[in-house]
Every structure is written in C-alpha cells, then in structure tokens.
Amino acid sequence: MRSDNLSRAGRGFAMTLTAAMCACASAQCVERWMPGYGYPGVGSAILGQQVQQLTLWDPDGPGPRSEVIVIGGYFRIAGDQVARGLATWDPATGEFESIGGGVEGTVYAALAAPNGDLIVGGEFISAGGKPANNIARWDGHMWTTLGGGTSGRVRALLLLPNGDLCVSGVFSSPFAGVARWDGSGWFAFGEGLRYPSTLALDSAGHLLAAGQFSGGSIARWNGATWESVGGGVNGSVSCMVPFADGSIVVGGSFNEAGGQPANLVARWDGTQWSQLGDGLLSSSSSSRVGAMIALPHGELVASGGFDHSGTEQVGPMARWDGTRWTRFGDDSPLSTTLSLLPNGDVLAGGNFHAAGGAPAKHLARWDGQRWNALGQGFDGSVQDILIHSHGDIYATGTFTMTPDGSASHIARLHDGAWQPLGKGLNGSGGFQLLEAPDGCVLVRGNFSVAGEVSASTLARWDGQAWSAVAPIPEDDGSVSCATYLPNGDLVVGGEFERLNGVTAHNVARWDGVQWHALGSGVGRRVFNLITMPNGDIVAGGDIEIDGDPTNQGLARWDGAAWSGIGGGLDQPSVYCTTLLPNGDLVVGGYFYRAGDTPAQNIARWDGASWHAYADGAPGSVQALGTLASGDLVLAFERAAANHQMKSIVQRWDGSQFVDLATDINPGYVDAIVGLPGGDLLIGGSFDAVDGQASAFMARRSCVCPADFDFDGMVNANDYDLFVERFDAADRDADFNNDGFVNGNDYDLFADAFDAGC
Structure with a gap:
C-alpha cells in the first residue's frame, strides 16, 4: 500500500530542524530526496492539465481486491504518485496508484475488460515507455498494443455483446471514425462515420454512435449499415447514458431532437425523442452538456455550460429527478466526466481548481452533503521559503491549499503542521518573504488585501494580525x-x-x-x-x-x-x-x-x-542558496527531451558542481534554503524531483538507509515495509537506484538493517 507516502512526507518535514533524521551516526547516513508532499487531486506544474474520463475498474476481476476508479487525462501526478495521464483511486482507502508507467500523452477513454484487463484510448504515442498508437491494453503486468492502433485520437471505447471491442474517435485508420477489434484484428463498420465521440448500446443491443456528423449526429448500426435515430439532433452530441427502462439520454449542444424542442438534453425511448422537463439553457452563447451519469431510481446528473432550466437556477451541474431539473450541490465544478461510486457518491473530473468553494484539483467527490478534494498537499507553486529565527518555516506562492488544509497564498510550518496566517492574501499570491528586524514577517507579492486589511504589494504579519506596510x-x-x-x-x-x-x-x-x-x-x-x-x-x-x-x-x-x-x-x-x-x-x-x-x-x-x-552553469541560473555548512547550491534551467524546461540543482564542493537533482521536470525552482540541521529545502513550480512525487516543495536530507519509513528509528516496521514494496516491485524498493528491483536491493537493505543504519 502507498498511503504511507503522505504521512511519511509529513513526518519528514516535521522532524526537528537541528537533529538527524534517524537514530544512527551521521557518518552512516545517505543524502537523498525525502518522500514529498502529494497533490490534492491530479495535475501538474505544466499548463493544460485536466481529467477526461473516470471509469470503475476491478483490477483482479473475481479476485479479492475492491473496485477502483481509473482516472484518465493529461497530468503528471496523482495524489502522492507520479502518474502520467493514467492513475487509479481507491474510494475505500483514498490511495492513488500509477498504472504501468502511464502514457506519453492524454487518455480520453478507459474500459474494464471482464477478465480484469484495462484498455485505454486517447491521444498518446507510448504506454509504459513502449510505442502505442492511441490505444493499449494493460494486463496488470505489461502493456500490449491492439494491432497498429489508430491514426488519431480515440474518444470512446465500448464492449459489444459478443465480446469484441468498439472504438471511435478522430482517426481515419484502421477505418474512418469507428472500428471493431476482435482480439486479433480490426474490422470496419460499413463506411464508418465522421469522428463520433461517444458510444452506447440500446436496449436491443444495437450499437449507437454520436458526435457531430450529418444525419443528426447520432446513428445506429443495424448490422449492415448506419441509420438515423429518429432524425437525431440539430447540433452535436457529447455524451450518452442508457437507462434501465431501455431509453437513451443524450447530452450536447442542440435545441431540437427529432424536430421537437429539446434543450441540450433529450431522451430516445426507441421510437421517439422527448425533452426532459424544460431542458437546460444558458444565458450565454456557449451552452452545452458535456457529461452525464445515471443515478438510481431513474435520476440523472448532468454537467456543462448551462445555468437554468425554465425559471430554476441550475448549473454548471444539475439533477433530473424524473420530473424537473434542480441544482446539484453548491458551487459544483464544471466537469468533463462523472462517475458513480459504489456507495452512491458522485465523482467529478475536469479542468477545475475548486469545488464547493474549496480547493480541489481536477477531481472532487460529492458525498451527498458537500464536495471534497481527493488528497492533500500544496495546490500551487511555492515562490519563496523563509526560515524564521524562531524556527518556523514560512512559505508563500500561488497555492490556496497546504498538506494540512486551506491557506491563501501564505502559510507556516509550526509543530509539524502547516497553518494559515489569518485569511492570507488575495490576488495571485506572494513572491518574497523577509524577516523584519523586529521579527515580523514581510511578504511582497501580487495582492491588494492581506487578511482583512488593504495592503498593496507589501504586508506584515506580526504573529497575530496583518498590517499594511x-x-x-x-x-x-x-x-x-x-x-x-x-x-x-x-x-x-x-x-x-x-x-x-x-x-x-x-x-x-x-x-x-x-x-x-x-x-x-x-x-x-x-x-x-x-x-x-x-x-x-x-x-x-x-x-x-x-x-x-x-x-x-x-x-x-x-x-x-x-x-x-x-x-x-x-x-x-x-x-x-x-x-x-x-x-x-x-x-x-x-x-x-x-x-x-x-x-x-x-x-x-x-x-x-x-x-x-x-x-x-550550462543554463540560466534561477535560484541560489547556501547550506548550513556554507556550501553554495544553485538551480539552473535547461530544455528537456520533451521540449519543456527542466531544472537541475547542484552543490559547489569547492572545485566543481555536483548534481543533487537532475530531473525537476517540468517547472522551475524559485527558492533554495538551507535548514539549520543541514537539510536542503527547495520550492517552486514542479511536481516531481528525480522521478519522485514532490509537489511544489522538496526536501533533501541525510537519512539512515535502513529507516525505510523515515520515523527516526530502525525496527521491524522498516523491514516489513521494505518487503512489501519489494514484493510489489515498487520503485521505492530500488535500494541501489540502478533502475531495477532485484535481489541486489534486498541484500543491500538487509545489510543496512543488520548494521542498524
């Protein structure tokens, strides 16, 4: 299990700043980056991240494991795990897991196969580092391709009654827009369709495909040709949801279905179209239903660009109770995908940063009363770090959440927990911290209010209240x-x-x-x-x-x-x-x-x-700092293989620069500070350090290698945790950092454990 990572990170930051991190002689310790803070949801330090799909999946089929949610989209970190575009979240434990190294690109669709395999589609060039053209299959151990894949983006996946896989999207090969995989080869559906974005089965088991194409944007495959479904709609269809009574509800951007009024959402009962109540409408020109999910008892939740139904104010998320539309939750997020959890809670994903008025990065859970973020951690960049003379650590930046709760752009680490400074700062946050001669903390940034005080650009915190400068x-x-x-x-x-x-x-x-x-x-x-x-x-x-x-x-x-x-x-x-x-x-x-x-x-x-x-330095130097020893540390930026900028951190040893971190990618290091005990703390806009999740802040410490859970002691808990990670071939068990988990790692850990460090 991996839920320990966040608590281990918290314990690491909470360790006394002047003490060693483990109960062993300092000469025996090894410098390493500590397990970092996670992320309150999924995302990345790069722009454009979002969740595109949520799918319920039982990883071991009939085995003992409970169902998890597969999260697909464009991101690099999920909770406390590095996860490229693909991750799972366990509703029972709250744990995130990466899946097979993820994909290089974006996942738009996922399908749980009956045997427990997972099929994903999207717009990517590799899965787990292996070439894969927009579609791949994960069997729990390795990725395999489905023939040559597709020539373009896969938008939807559907299992047909005979067990074959149907795929649709923006591609012309193997066939135009829609194709069938029988386990060994691809087959066409007639002449295909022009890029359908969603798939479903009607009550008779016929395949329905919808998107934006001629003939009403929705078509049914009759076994030989594609035919119109009651004339379709006069716009585009983004989503389809089958109901237990055999009807299909479609959502999108239209105001007619079958020639009858139907605002953004309509129901097909097998013979005719009908509107659901007054439909959904928008006061702006941008109106669309982008995601829907069926609830028990014939109810429906929809999300999109709408704000009212008749005279009822709803949106961007609304519930259909069989009679009328009502608002679903308070300050609900505009979502691109929805999923129903086993206990009846609703999970929403998309390109949002808050839900219910609280920070939530691209994922939020509705528990029937309120929206909740998934996970904890900084949700934005750490622009500066101050080690105060009284021992507390202050951080400022664009964040509105810390690992211990909400904090508007500024917080302090005190007694092992991050605390807000009153109501914090408005605007886009703070960028510099200074300790004033009288011990107060000065912050400079892009804000106009500190706490409840008007304060443009500069403000002071005296430990109790804010004041303008x-x-x-x-x-x-x-x-x-x-x-x-x-x-x-x-x-x-x-x-x-x-x-x-x-x-x-x-x-x-x-x-x-x-x-x-x-x-x-x-x-x-x-x-x-x-x-x-x-x-x-x-x-x-x-x-x-x-x-x-x-x-x-x-x-x-x-x-x-x-x-x-x-x-x-x-x-x-x-x-x-x-x-x-x-x-x-x-x-x-x-x-x-x-x-x-x-x-x-x-x-x-x-x-x-x-x-x-x-x-x-071979790249522009963006940050400088010194360790307690007086050694100089710098961070400089260079172009990475993916054409994004990455940061490298080095220490001057008196004759040359020595690497401390060679892959802080993507993002930048904005702050470097040495802690009194010799540790190094960096902050900036990044999500991982040398392949280890560490969102926006990272700490390098000299630790006892056998203290595997970082609690300052070497005991049976460390041995048990290492064996658990070793059996799972987890990268944490790569004790010698050679890229492989094997007997060499086990032997080295055992030697360190026997030696007491």
Missing part, C-alpha cells in the same frame, strides 16, 4: 524585490518612476513614514536586492547606471551614490544573488562574463575582483 498605488509601476537596511528601513526595487508621488527611478527607501529616492536610481528593471555585511545595497537585474552600457546587470548603493561592481556583466540579466558566510557576493543569471573574467551564468565577487566557478 507602505502605500504603493497600482498605477505607479511594479515592485519586484525588497530588502532591509541595518537601521530597519525597507528598500524596494522594480520597474517604476515614482512611488506614492515621490520620484524614484526603479529603487526606493521606506523609512516608516514616507518614500525616499536613492540618489538618481538605476536604469531599467531591478529583479533582486541584497544587503551587504557593511550595510550597502546591491541591486541586480536588467539594469544599468547613468546610461553606461559598461556597467550593467549590477549596481551598488553605499548610502550616498550608485556605482558599478568590478565592471559589471556582459549581459544585464541577474536573476538571483546570495551571500556566502565570508561575505562574498554570488550572482546568478544569464551572462558569459563578469568584469574581465569569463563566467558562465554564475560568478563570485570577493570585494575586489570577480571569480568564476569552474565551467559555470
């Missing part, structure tokens, strides 16, 4: 960074010409009462600010001083005037800065030279001259 009118420009002076004044940088009526070119100082310019300011945009040990301010970004192109990228304020630093950089692109324990300044970004010193994307200023770090 300084006036920044919306039309003054953008503030991108902030730092404190030794006297407690706040300095901000960005892209502006004035702040609250005070002329200040891209950098300004707040003394607690009013804004002040810092000399003549700097040219162009400031990305970051840092306070040097002597109190000087260094600004980095797309900047120059007094229009001098030879002094670009960096500028230093000594309290009286701005000056360049060692001749500046050849490119005005400094994205991040940090200080080493000895006071040296490290800058990262996109450049090839610092002063006269060749330096690729990273360089160190010792107060007198520039120094390169060996060959530098």
Whole structure:
C-alpha cells in the first residue's frame, strides 16, 4: 500500500530542524530526496492539465481486491504518485496508484475488460515507455498494443455483446471514425462515420454512435449499415447514458431532437425523442452538456455550460429527478466526466481548481452533503521559503491549499503542521518573504488585501494580525524585490518612476513614514536586492547606471551614490544573488562574463575582483542558496527531451558542481534554503524531483538507509515495509537506484538493517 507516502512526507518535514533524521551516526547516513508532499487531486506544474474520463475498474476481476476508479487525462501526478495521464483511486482507502508507467500523452477513454484487463484510448504515442498508437491494453503486468492502433485520437471505447471491442474517435485508420477489434484484428463498420465521440448500446443491443456528423449526429448500426435515430439532433452530441427502462439520454449542444424542442438534453425511448422537463439553457452563447451519469431510481446528473432550466437556477451541474431539473450541490465544478461510486457518491473530473468553494484539483467527490478534494498537499507553486529565527518555516506562492488544509497564498510550518496566517492574501499570491528586524514577517507579492486589511504589494504579519506596510498605488509601476537596511528601513526595487508621488527611478527607501529616492536610481528593471555585511545595497537585474552600457546587470548603493561592481556583466540579466558566510557576493543569471573574467551564468565577487566557478552553469541560473555548512547550491534551467524546461540543482564542493537533482521536470525552482540541521529545502513550480512525487516543495536530507519509513528509528516496521514494496516491485524498493528491483536491493537493505543504519 502507498498511503504511507503522505504521512511519511509529513513526518519528514516535521522532524526537528537541528537533529538527524534517524537514530544512527551521521557518518552512516545517505543524502537523498525525502518522500514529498502529494497533490490534492491530479495535475501538474505544466499548463493544460485536466481529467477526461473516470471509469470503475476491478483490477483482479473475481479476485479479492475492491473496485477502483481509473482516472484518465493529461497530468503528471496523482495524489502522492507520479502518474502520467493514467492513475487509479481507491474510494475505500483514498490511495492513488500509477498504472504501468502511464502514457506519453492524454487518455480520453478507459474500459474494464471482464477478465480484469484495462484498455485505454486517447491521444498518446507510448504506454509504459513502449510505442502505442492511441490505444493499449494493460494486463496488470505489461502493456500490449491492439494491432497498429489508430491514426488519431480515440474518444470512446465500448464492449459489444459478443465480446469484441468498439472504438471511435478522430482517426481515419484502421477505418474512418469507428472500428471493431476482435482480439486479433480490426474490422470496419460499413463506411464508418465522421469522428463520433461517444458510444452506447440500446436496449436491443444495437450499437449507437454520436458526435457531430450529418444525419443528426447520432446513428445506429443495424448490422449492415448506419441509420438515423429518429432524425437525431440539430447540433452535436457529447455524451450518452442508457437507462434501465431501455431509453437513451443524450447530452450536447442542440435545441431540437427529432424536430421537437429539446434543450441540450433529450431522451430516445426507441421510437421517439422527448425533452426532459424544460431542458437546460444558458444565458450565454456557449451552452452545452458535456457529461452525464445515471443515478438510481431513474435520476440523472448532468454537467456543462448551462445555468437554468425554465425559471430554476441550475448549473454548471444539475439533477433530473424524473420530473424537473434542480441544482446539484453548491458551487459544483464544471466537469468533463462523472462517475458513480459504489456507495452512491458522485465523482467529478475536469479542468477545475475548486469545488464547493474549496480547493480541489481536477477531481472532487460529492458525498451527498458537500464536495471534497481527493488528497492533500500544496495546490500551487511555492515562490519563496523563509526560515524564521524562531524556527518556523514560512512559505508563500500561488497555492490556496497546504498538506494540512486551506491557506491563501501564505502559510507556516509550526509543530509539524502547516497553518494559515489569518485569511492570507488575495490576488495571485506572494513572491518574497523577509524577516523584519523586529521579527515580523514581510511578504511582497501580487495582492491588494492581506487578511482583512488593504495592503498593496507589501504586508506584515506580526504573529497575530496583518498590517499594511507602505502605500504603493497600482498605477505607479511594479515592485519586484525588497530588502532591509541595518537601521530597519525597507528598500524596494522594480520597474517604476515614482512611488506614492515621490520620484524614484526603479529603487526606493521606506523609512516608516514616507518614500525616499536613492540618489538618481538605476536604469531599467531591478529583479533582486541584497544587503551587504557593511550595510550597502546591491541591486541586480536588467539594469544599468547613468546610461553606461559598461556597467550593467549590477549596481551598488553605499548610502550616498550608485556605482558599478568590478565592471559589471556582459549581459544585464541577474536573476538571483546570495551571500556566502565570508561575505562574498554570488550572482546568478544569464551572462558569459563578469568584469574581465569569463563566467558562465554564475560568478563570485570577493570585494575586489570577480571569480568564476569552474565551467559555470550550462543554463540560466534561477535560484541560489547556501547550506548550513556554507556550501553554495544553485538551480539552473535547461530544455528537456520533451521540449519543456527542466531544472537541475547542484552543490559547489569547492572545485566543481555536483548534481543533487537532475530531473525537476517540468517547472522551475524559485527558492533554495538551507535548514539549520543541514537539510536542503527547495520550492517552486514542479511536481516531481528525480522521478519522485514532490509537489511544489522538496526536501533533501541525510537519512539512515535502513529507516525505510523515515520515523527516526530502525525496527521491524522498516523491514516489513521494505518487503512489501519489494514484493510489489515498487520503485521505492530500488535500494541501489540502478533502475531495477532485484535481489541486489534486498541484500543491500538487509545489510543496512543488520548494521542498524
């Protein structure tokens, strides 16, 4: 079972920051990325993720396992599991599982075969790493193809009465739009149809196909040819649901069925079409029923682009009780697929981020009273992390949920649990955290309200309440960074010409009462600010001083005037800065030279001259930080094989950069912080680190390898858990990280266990 992953992650983050993670000598521990936080549903750090289908599946057929829900769509993570486009969710345990490595693409349809196999269709090029053209079969151990597959997207799968498989979608091969697989080859249904998107069987066992094509968008196969079903509809059909009485209900985008009024939904009783009550309507031009599911006792739930039925306000989800349409749930999500769970609950999937007014990523469960998210974790990026002097960890970003509940864009880890800071922030969230000289927490971001206080861009949390910091009118420009002076004044940088009526070119100082310019300011945009040990301010970004192109990228304020630093950089692109324990300044970004010193994307200023770090970083450096030991850690971005950007994290060991994470893909690392006990914490917009699920935040720690459940002790629980994962050939049991789970892993774990670490 895998439900332990989330709790293991929680325990990992909750460990005392100054203690080792296991009860063994530090020399015996091994550095590794800890099991990360999961995701409240399914999704990814990339754009466009959504759930396309939900199907009930019994993985072992007549065996003892209970039924699970197959989730198909476009995503990379499901709960606490890396899952590419395909996963299961167990309603009884709440656990997510990946299926055979998933697919490279999108799953639009899934079908549970009588023997327990699973057939999936969609728009993908491989399944489990093996070539597969849009359709594949999983037998519990391996993927197999169905002939040569299809030439395009598979939208629907249906088991025919004789056991053959019917497939429809947007393809011309093996046949146009619809085809039959008999277990060994493909066969046509006459001349085919133009891309039907949904399939069903009528009460007589005849095949029905619907979509958007001539002849009414719905057709019946009579064994020899396709024929119209009562004239069909005057638009498109998106879904069909058979009822126990033999009728078929169709939903889509139409207002007539069989020439009679029928708004978005209609019933075919075998001889004629009829409307269900007043149908469903939309006040906008975009009206459509995209998903339906039959409930017991002849009831129906529909979801789509509609908002009323007659005078009744419904939508985007409505229930048909046999007489009229009513609203289904409060703040229900617009869904592309629905499924009925064994206990009668309704599961909804789609491209949504909330249900019932609470965060829910692409999946939500209706329990008869309210909507619930599936799983826990951060639901959005972590843009910055602050280790406060009192020991708590603060995080800010675009998230509205944490592993321990709702928190609007900012939260703190205290006593092992994430807690909201009052009502948090509105807008799109926070991007920078600072500890003020008095111990308060300052947040900079894209917001106008903190808690219940009007606070534009800057706000302070004193441990109990929010307060505004300084006036920044919306039309003054953008503030991108902030730092404190030794006297407690706040300095901000960005892209502006004035702040609250005070002329200040891209950098300004707040003394607690009013804004002040810092000399003549700097040219162009400031990305970051840092306070040097002597109190000087260094600004980095797309900047120059007094229009001098030879002094670009960096500028230093000594309290009286701005000056360049060692001749500046050849490119005005400094994205991040940090200080080493000895006071040296490290800058990262996109450049090839610092002063006269060749330096690729990273360089160190010792107060007198520039120094390169060996060959530098092969991609633009996006984040910098230091460990408790003083070692430098950086993150840079590179193009991955899938043409998306991935991040790589490295540590400088004194002579070269050593890889810590080579595959943070997709997404970016925005924050790097070293914890007092030596651990490393990163935050950003990512869903996995080196193949291990870790949504938006990840922690690297030195752990005892035999402490398999990460509870700080080596005991029988660790042995039992390892054996369970080993028997299941789970990647967690790949003890030597060679990509295989075999006897070598068992022997190495046993040796570590016997040694006590």
